[in-house]
Amino acid sequence: METKSATLKNSTITYVDEGEGEPIVLLHGFCGSSAYWTEVIPVMSKNYRVIAPDLPGHGGSTTALKNYSISDIAEMIKEFLDKFNLDKVTMFGHSLGGYITLAFAEKYSATLNGFSLVHSTAFPDSEEAKKGRSANMEKVKHEGIKTLIDGLVPKLFSPNHLKEQYVEAAKQIGYRTPPEGAIHTLSAMRDRPDRNSVLESTSLPVLLIAGEQDQIIPAEKTFSVSKENIKQMVIKDSGHMSMYENSSELIAAIKDFMENM
Template sequence: METKKLSMENSKLTYLDQGEGKPIILLHGFCGSSGYWEKVIPRLAENNRVIAPDLPGHGGSSLFKETFTIEKLADLLKEFLDELKLQNVTMFGHSLGGYITLAFAEKYSDRLNGFSLVHSTAFPDSDEAKKGRAANVEKVMQNGIHSLIDGLVPKLFSPDHLDKEYVATAKTIGYGTLPQGAMSTLLAMKDRPNRNHVLEGTDLPVLLVAGEKDQIIPSEKTFSVTKGNIKQIIIKDSGHMSMYENPDALLNEIQGFLLEIEN
């Protein structure tokens, strides 16, 4: 898939842009890239314009020029949409991408037709998780990005899938993350607030996707709010990475959600 580049005030973003129709934004997770979505983009692009940016310091995108937060990443995303002259989009955020999606929905709900958290949560980090983020910053500082990725990636997948080729693919993508980008993002995730009020207050259509065997974010953390406009889905035989582990099931849920929004 051909990549494009866009220079903005605080970052140069690389992104995939495929298909025509109503625009969909796909945001990847920590130490990922737009490549995480390679199995779902072609089919989604048959009926939609699908745009998947590399977040700052990830994939082909440059570092953020200032210390950033999840809120600043949401602002950057709004600037990105402005540059592409996109007024309304449907946003799907995987893990870290879900944190950014919630921050975007909080500040710029008028730019959304609906949004989805894919293996993500509105809850903030626990005290234990915050200590883990700080320890991982230290790990990258002392030992480099490979040490972080080698410990992280196997936990993203169901234990049943660790012999699959896509685990090695996720590692390769992770190794491409800039060390400073990983460290800045770890601190941004560590300091993010509770955003369950966004789910509680929104009238937009929402899709919450959890993995049956997710070792990172269990379904009860994803399904934090129950309302009529919020659809809750568990992807069978999947850990934290259903876009690799069970892409057909994830695609079916995304496409069904998009149809509901249109109707």
Template sequence: MKTKSVTLPDATITYVDEGEGNAIILLHGFCGSSGYWEKIIPEISVSNRVIALDLPGHGESSIDKENFSIEDYADILKGFLDQLNIQKVTMFGHSLGGYITLAFAEKYSHYLNGFSLVHSTAYPDSEEAKKGREANADKVKNEGVKSLIDGLVPKLFSPENVEHDYVKTAKEIGYLTSAQGTISALTAMKNRDDRNHVLETTTLPVLLIAGEQDQIIPAEKTFSVSRDNIKQGIINNSGHMSMVENHQDLISEMKEYLSTI
């Protein structure tokens, strides 16, 4: 898949743009890239325009600002959509991408037809998690990104899947993340707000996806709000990375959800 790029005030965003129809935005997680969605894009783009971007400082996207907040990512995403002259989207956010999706839904809901959290949560970091973010930022400063990725990536997958080739691929994607991009994301995640109120008040159709064996964000953290406009789905045989561990079941959930919008 060919990539394109857009230059914005605080970042240059590289992205994949496939298919025609209603616009679907795919946001990857921490130290990921649009490559996380490689198995998803071909099937979803059959009847939709699918745009998968590299977040600032991740993949091939650059970052020109320090001390990012989750709201800053949402603002960049809004600027990105404006550059592409896209006024309505359905947004799927994986992990960090889900935090950004919630911030975007809070600030720019008029851009959305609906949104989905994929292995993500509306809860903020616990105090213990915040200390972990700080320790990881120090690790990147002292040892580099590769050391962090080598320790992080196996935890993203179900214990049954850690020997699979796609774990190595996820590491290689992670190595592309710049030190600045990694530290900025860690800081933004550590300082993010509780956004359960977004789920509690939105009138948009929402899809919440959890992995049966997710060691990073368990299902109860994803399924924090139950309402008639919120659909819940659990992906079996998957940890935090269903888009590669069990992509067919994720695609089925996504297609069913999209058919209702």
């Protein structure tokens, strides 16, 4: 997959753009990159145009902004997507990408056909989780990104999958996260507001995806709102990383959502 680059007002975004047709936007999780979607993009790009950016401060993307919020990242994604002159897109956000997707839907719903949270939640961080974010910020400052990634990545996967090669692949992607980007994003995640109101008020088609064995965000945190336009899906034999652990079932869920919106 070829990586391209777009220059924004305060950022440079690297991204993958594959296929033709109705546009799908894939937003990866914390300390990930567009490479998280390596199994998904080749399949979905056979029938759709798939755009997968590296989020600001991740992968090859940079930003001059400091102390940015989740809403600020959503605004950067909007500026990035404006480069493509697309009428509407369908957005799938994994974990951190889901937080950004909700903020995007809150401000720019008119540019969406629908959206999905993949192993993500509309709830804010608990007080305990906020302390953990702050501790990880200090860890990156004093010990570097590798220590953070070595502690984080194994928790993302089901215990059944810890010996799989893709766990190491996720670590290698994480090691390439700029430390400053990780620190600013931890702050943004820690301070994000409750966005269940976005799910409660939207009339757009929504797909909520949870991992059967997710140790980071359990299903009840993902399935926070039940409405006729919100579909709930549990990925079997998967932790927080179904794009690796059970990509075929994740792809099937994405295809079904796109075909039946």
